[in-house]
Amino acid sequence: MNQQDKVKEYIASLLASPVMGDQVVHHRIIGGNNAVYGEPRHKWPDSLKSVLNFREIEKLYSHQAKATDYARAGRNVVIATPTASGKTLTYNLPVLEQCLRNPDNHALYLFPLKALAQDQLKTFNEMTGLLPSGIRPEAEIYDGDTTPYKRKKIRDNPPSVILTNPEMIHLSILPHHERWASFISGLTHIVVDEVHTYRGVMGSHMAMVFRRLLRICKFYGAEPSFIFSSATVGNPAQLCKSLTGLDVTAITESGAASGKRNFVFFNPLVSPSSAAIQLLKAALARGLRTIVYTQSRKMTELIAMWVSEKAGKYKDKISAYRAGFLPEERREIESRMSSGDLLAVISTSALELGIDIGGLDLCIMVGYPGSVMATLQRGGRVGRSNQESAVILIGQEDALDQYFMRHPDNFFSRPPENAVLNPYNPVIMEKHLICAVSELTLRENDYLLKDEKIKNKVLEMEHDGILLRNKRGDEIYSKRKRPHREISLRGAGGTIHIEDSETSEPIGTIDEVRAYSEAHEGAVYIHRGNTYCIKELDLASRKISAVKQRVGYYTRARKNKSTEILEIYSQKTVFGIVMRFGKLKVTEQVTGYEKRATRGGQLLGIVPLDLPPVIFETQGLWMEISSDIKRRAEDEFVHFMGGIHAVEHAAIGIMPLMVLTDRNDLGGISTPMHEQVDGPAVFIYDGMPGGAGLTMQAFEQAEELLERTLQTVLECECELGCPTCVHSPKCGSGNRPIDKSAAIFVLQNMIHGETPKNIEDINMLLRPFGEEIKKEVTEPKNFGVLDVETRRSAQEVGGWNKAERMGISIAVLYDSNEDKFFNYEEHQIPEMVEHLKKLDLIIGFNIDRFDYKVLSGIHAFNYKGLPTLDLLIKVHEKLGYRLKLDNLAQATLDTAKSADGLQALEWWKEGKLDLITEYCQQDVAVTRDVYLFGKEHGYVLFTNKDKKKVRLPVDW
Incomplete structure (x- = not known):
């Protein structure tokens, strides 16, 4: 057979x-496909035809032909087709052609694993084996296993192709780029294999590594194009653009045959x-x-x-x-x-x-x-x-x-999910910018500073003394000579080695963040069928000692967690609740661990631990559950805390339906009373410092998240809750308290805003997906538009985060009821607050994060409690990035601002309050007219990166 x-x-x-x-609950046969072939636009040179003939390749698959056309033209391309569809040819052929054309041309191949580089070197050598030795392009692996002698030989006399991994680019090539000048200056192609693996934390690291690499290439006069190879993700072009900042064409239709x-x-x-x-x-x-x-x-x-x-x-x-x-x-x-x-x-x-x-x-x-x-x-x-x-x-x-x-x-x-990363993770970006500045002095026209977010981060780092500016003010230096080894590209922390305490032989490695939970004293660590008991976790020496021991149990860490809201980026009403997205500070402390039987998982005991807390800042979303829902739950004798805890678990469990992630990449906290929210809340956050963009994407699909969560809990056949619905395998409190029926009650009230008559009949109330909710919109009878000008700059007070120290030169408030501008100087702000309290709506541009903060330093008042519409937040929610008011004004109203904040600061020093007032009134008028235009037409206009005026739908 x-x-x-x-x-x-x-x-x-x-x-x-x-x-x-x-x-067997389902069996399906996926039919095979016949091959679809294509012809490249330009014929291959005879030498490459012979290579193809030797490999018995008469024709290229359609996706191979299309991809090589882009690569040969020097354009960035990503090939996202199934496994075994011949993606290797799509980069080897254009690279070989370039190297045969000019022996000074080079290519850099990047693989996430050393084993992949070994595979591809073998394939490359098989392809070039029949070419005459005088013209045959050479390839070499440059990784951690390459000997010092071989490394020097590769640097001094670089081959046509170098196969390496992200760590070697970060640790060896970029910090010592002057030794690689001959290789980098001739770089025509950068090949990135398995690009879909560069997401989450590693994706954030690689976004900065690629930007640093392109910067060094520019310095040596090279402009290489990228050839990406990927699994079938939902957003290959967007993923590659996030990684590099460059436009990339995606090829997703495979012409390969399949069984x-x-x-x-x-x-x-x-x-x-x-x-x-x-x-x-x-x-x-x-x-x-x-x-x-x-x-x-x-x-x-x-x-x-x-x-x-x-x-x-x-x-x-x-x-x-x-x-x-x-x-x-x-x-x-x-x-x-x-x-x-x-x-x-x-x-x-x-x-x-x-x-x-x-x-x-x-x-x-x-x-x-x-x-x-x-x-x-x-x-x-x-x-x-x-x-x-x-x-x-x-x-x-x-x-x-x-x-x-x-x-x-x-x-x-279902289509394949989108790969998500945060190219501007502030923690990761700061580390890489220190490396970048140590590699090459930063100047005003630097490649990196063309990106506004990187430029702002550099200015922030300069203010904090992390980067230093020279006397003339035209160059920025790093205080560190070689900071590169402090960065682990594949994790948020460094790597710790595990060794056998009896033999001192290495057993394996683990990243610092996971070490607290999986390699603490007493933890059971399994390696190649052998069980080891961890004897000591020594963070100072970055070493873990373990002893080989056969035990009949495994261990699971128990944690306490708390969170602090640092900044709100975006917010919206989702059904009957307010959901926000922003910056959080998370404190996690491993308090002990459970011993559970290897067979059956029975709890054998709990052992306390005394470990330092892990504190990090990240991104997250939170659901602010109204006190009304809590009161209803208490009136019905529903276990409210058990319900919101179960909602947290169920939402995290279902989130990977929408975001390309694992539930282990997410964290959650549920609390019946959060100080800053002033009520109950459920937090879900990216489980790594700085965040990876996971919860940001889930926030954008908040309605689906809640509906899917409720459906999952309702459809589970268990009575009291189980891992299928509301239990979490990584719950720090051992899934206590958890109440499934309470979760259904809370979710129903969050979505429908009404108390079900009978919890047992709650299944009948589930609204089908896609059915629209009619929302009552209240029109403001009288609205105000507010803008403030300050006396001092951010630099003078110690940064934008200290805006409350900036003082006020003038505040201008437009009142729609009176159709009039009201001007308030600093000593008149209490009067202005009384005016604000009479308005149905206060409108501003960046009012939440700036104007209110400045005002709070003059007159103590809960400005955040005012009914406010921040146009900048609304624009950001739609676009995913910020626009300047001037952009909106010029595109929508054909009106430009008369001055800027820096000019207004100069006027204050010169005592020209009349000019500041005139400028501020004009800003208020522009903000008002943009608001009214959007309210009337349902959109505003802005100029996009292609310099085209386009519509931005708005619903304010």
């Missing part, structure tokens, strides 16, 4: 099995890991080459242990594979898998990428990977030779897993 027939027989047996067949693929959704009666073992044993018995993906390092090790105990003659044909293994261990496993010596590998996402481990027949996923993209990427590892293959998704108790077990059609109809 050939492999294809074995796959058919395996699936048929599974479906017909009296024991396991009923656990028939069986997709099976399997909802087990036993534990998911036990189901995986049963399915794997049946696959091994048929000789099917299999990859099993798990959701955690711990589960990878546990399944590998259990399989090894029960696999009999297949024991030596199975191995675990995950990040944290030593490089030589990973390469040995990859080699054995590729050669066929291993029949099965149990892996975390570490083998999701395109490392060549040979043709596979079956992919078993223990748990939904968290995104459609990752599911397709992992499933794409099988059936590489167009043969029939199979993918089995085993549902866990997690909310998303069970959502798709109940709604499999929804999975297949």
Whole structure:
């Protein structure tokens, strides 16, 4: 029986099995595709034709031909097509052509993993092997394993192509760019493989690394174009633009042939890991080459242990594979898998990428990977030779897993998610700007300063004394010579090494943030089937000591958390609640850990710990639940705290439906009384310093988030709450208190704003998705428009964050009822406050973050409590970025501002209050007229980056 027939027989047996067949909730065959070919616009040179002929490639797939056209023309392109669609050719061919055309041309290949670089070097050498030695382009790997002698040789006499990883660009090439001058000056292409992995925290780091790299290229006169390779994400062009700041063309239609693929959704009666073992044993018995993906390092090790105990003659044909293994261990496993010596590998996402481990027949996923993209990427590892293959998704108790077990059609109809990153993460940006300035002195016309957000950050850092300006004021220097090693590109903190305390041998590595939760004293750490007990976490020496010990339990950290609102970026009414998005300060403290039985998960005990708190600033959204909802809950004797805690868990569990993330990348806090909110609130935040843009995207889809959360809780068949709906596997308080019925009550009131007559009948009230809510809009009878001018600049008072010290030269308030401007000097501000209190609405431009803050330093009053419309916030909500009032005024009204804030400050010093007043009144008039235009027409105009006037719909 050939492999294809074995796959058919395996699936048929599974479906017909009296024991396991009923656990298959969905089986779908995805038909294969015939190849679609294309011709490049310009013929390849004869030397490259011979390379293609040698590889028996007569024609290029349509996406290959299109992508090479862009790359050959020096344009930035991203190829986002399925696994095994021949993306390697799309960058090797244009690069080889450039290097054959001019031996001084070079290309830089960037891979997230060393193993990928090894694979691609082999492919590159196979392609160039038949070319004459005199013209043959050479390629070399430059990474942490390259010897010092070889490194110097590569720098002094660079090959045509260097294959490396992000860390080497950051730590070796950029800080020592003068040694790389001959290579960088001839750089024509930068190839970025697996670009979809550069999201979240690593994406924020890479956005700055790419900007630093482009800056150095400009310095040496090079303008390389980018060729990106990606899995099928929903926003490949936007992702690449966020990473580089450049416009990128996306190619997403694949012309590659593909084999028939069986997709099976399997909802087990036993534990998911036990189901995986049963399915794997049946696959091994048929000789099917299999990859099993798990959701955690711990589960990878546990399944590998259990399989090894029960696999009999297949024991030596199975191995675990995950990040944290030593490089030589990973390469040995990859080699054995590729050669066929291993029949099965149990892996975390570490083998999701395109490392060549040979043709596979079956992919078993223990748990939904968290995104459609990752599911397709992992499933794409099988059936590489167009043969029939199979993918089995085993549902866990997690909310998303069970959502798709109940709604499999929804999975297949969903487009791949958007990859999200925050290119301007303030914590990460600051670290990289210190590196950038140490690499090359910053001058006024610097490439980096063309980006307004980076420029503002540089000015802030200068004010804080982190960067220093010279006497003439035209150059900025770094106080640090080599700050690069303090940055870990793949995490928010540094890397800590784990070693065996008895032998001093290295076991693995872990990042600093996770160390508190997973490698504290007493934690159980599993590595390659061996269990270790952590004896000491020494943060000072960045070392963790562990002892090999066989135990029958695993550990889980318990935490206390609190949050402080630092700044509100955006806000809106969502159904019956106010939801805001902004900057938060989060304090997390590991207070102890649970010991749970390896088999069954029974709680064996809780051990207290005394660790320092982890404090970081990040981005997050929060739902301000009205005291009215709380009162209704109490009147109905509903456990309100248990309800909002359950809402927090359920919302975090369902959020990956909308954002390309894992619930472990998110944090949450629910409280019945938050000081700053002055009431109950549920916070959900990016679980890394500075934020990664995850909750920002969820905030934009807030209505769907609440509706999906309610649907998930309602549809779960449990009575009191479970991991499918309201329990969280990483809850710091052990899922206490949790109340499912209270969560339904709270969510119904948040969405519908009414108390259900009977909680038991609440299912009948769920509003279908897409149905519009009619919102009552109250027109203001009289509104005011406010603007203030200050006496002192931000520089004079110590920064924009100290605006309350700036003082007031004049404040101008327009009253629509009287159609008149009222001018108030600093001593008259209390009178102005009384005027403001009489208005139905106060309008301003950046009024929340600036004008009110300035006023608070003159007269103590709760300005935030006034009914306010900040036009800048509304514009930002729509566009995702800020516009200047002058932009809106010129485009919408054909009116320009008469002066600026700096001029007004000079006038104050000169005693020209009349000129300041005239200027301020004109600003108020412009703000008023922009507001009225938008109110009447439903849009305003602004000039976009292409210098075109476009509409911005508004609903103020």
